[in-house]
């Protein structure tokens with residue numbers, strides 16, 4: 001099967017869709033990318049990108065561009081409400097996995113640039129509503145387009161996935177987060193801690209402190225969906241201050257207006273139907289406790305481009321092989337992250353004890369970092 005004349009339609013210009021579109025085009029496919037919004041948006045604020053996601057950026061040839069100005073922290077810590085360290089994961093050193101924190105806008109722009117340079121036709125304001133296994137996509141304006149391959153990367157509420165009846169299980173988790181980017185300045189934490197990634201726990205609330213560039217701090221406020229004061233928008237700063245009195249200065253500088261997202265977990269019966277593949281949050285959404293939803297979406301998109309271009313057999317066979325190769329690591333990661341969500345409702349002491357056990361266990365550390373330390377399929381093929 002020659003890919004030279006093959007055509008793909010990719011639905012959704014998030015991390016998954018942009019990566020898939022760029023990787024396919026770099027491998028000789030003609031690609032049309034449909035995004036429903038009038039422009040390509042970066043939803044969220046900052047993002048943790050581990051070794052696997054960073055490898056994908058290298059494979060696409062946009063690593064330097066994406067990480068320019070990004071933050072490279074020395075350690076990721078969990079702390080209790082008194083500021084005591086209960087877990088400490090070394091990163092970026094001799095023994096730790098690679099991790100950058102990046103502004104989402106910069107990452108999306110780098111991926112969109114890779115797609116455009118590879119010749120992807122990007123069509124904004126184009127909403128897909130359904131697909132059929134033979135590769136036909138129906139759009140909201142009534143038009144239909146057929147292609148050899150369809151990649152549905154249309155996010156957690158994927159209409160294409162649902163039109164194909166692929167969903168096996170969807171869990172709307174009882175937690176969510178508000179995310180924001182604020183100016184980074186001294187005084188939020190002790191001077192010795194400023195470059196670290198720190199997750200503070202107090203009751204069922206968490207505050208994630210994430211330097212993401214020299215002058216921007218990404219902050220996520222995580223709480224249960226039933227915690228009406230904590231999830232309020234505009235932000236109820238007093239509610240957060242009661243839980244985290246040590247972080248008074250930081251909380252005082254938070255944006256009152258922010259976006260609140262509920263966490264989701266979902267699994268599909270299969271990742272493809274005929275020549276339609278599904279990836280990213282549409283196929284394997286996960287709560288963000290491992291910071292791997294985006295990394296897995298990118299890794300899977302690169303693996304897909306490799307499998308459909310260089311695999312053996314017809315396209316449907318190649319898609320089944322792609323799923324068999326990529327699903328074990330991604331499903332493991334989703335499930336591990338899901339279980340980490342069970343820490344939230346625990347009282348502070350047993351949670352600290354559990355985190356301390358996790359901190360000591362080598363096998364748990366390996367399981368936790370399985371995706372982060374995975375070398376994505378397709379890493380050996382750099383763009384021409």
Ligand SMILES: Cc1cc2nc3c(=O)[nH]c(=O)nc-3n(C[C@H](O)[C@H](O)[C@H](O)COP(=O)(O)OP(=O)(O)OC[C@H]3O[C@@H](n4cnc5c(N)ncnc54)[C@H](O)[C@@H]3O)c2cc1C
Pocket residue numbers: 011012013014015016017034035036037041043044046047048049053126127128129153154155156158159160177179220261262263279280281282288290291292293294295296297
């Ligand atoms: C609080 C929080 C923190 C997170 N932190 C991290 C982190 O640190 N690291 C990490 O790796 N991941 C993180 N994630 C997960 C990560 O953001 C997602 O896994 C990732 O963005 C999913 O990318 P995607 O391309 O699959 O979907 P999306 O980003 O949802 O993109 C889907 C795109 O498709 C478009 N679209 C939707 N429907 C249609 C349609 N019908 N037709 C055309 N276009 C359509 C949308 O407009 C959108 O542009 C976090 C998630 C949350 C909620």
